[in-house]
Amino acid sequence: KEGTEWFCADRQTWSATAYLSMIFKNILGMSFSEEGINFKPFLPKTIDNIELLGLRYRDATLNISINRSNSTTEYFYTNGDEKIDFFLPKDVRGNINVEIKVSKK
Secondary structure (H helix, E strand, O other), X not given: OOOOOOOXXXXXXXXXXXXXXXXXXXXXXXXXXXXXXXXXXXXXXXXXXXXXXXXXXXEEEXXXXXXXXXXXXXXXXXXXXXXOOOEEEOOOEEEEEEEEEEEOO
């Protein structure tokens, strides 16, 4: 109902955790391991780009940008350098710009 103030209970961080999990795993396609992060993003048909800026990961700050392209080829860049796999190793440091181009499917 518009104008209603919602009650927020203490110790209910599970809802924020579920929301972030949906964004990280399902939209950005992030899969965390001891070696680093694998990316396999999924953009819903109505979304052509998404950004997540300032995500802290170990000794790095990640700025992630995912864009839909007209190409059938998908690309993965870190700080402007194209990478073969969609993987970010655990030992990255500093500001890391991750740019992913996904194909129209």
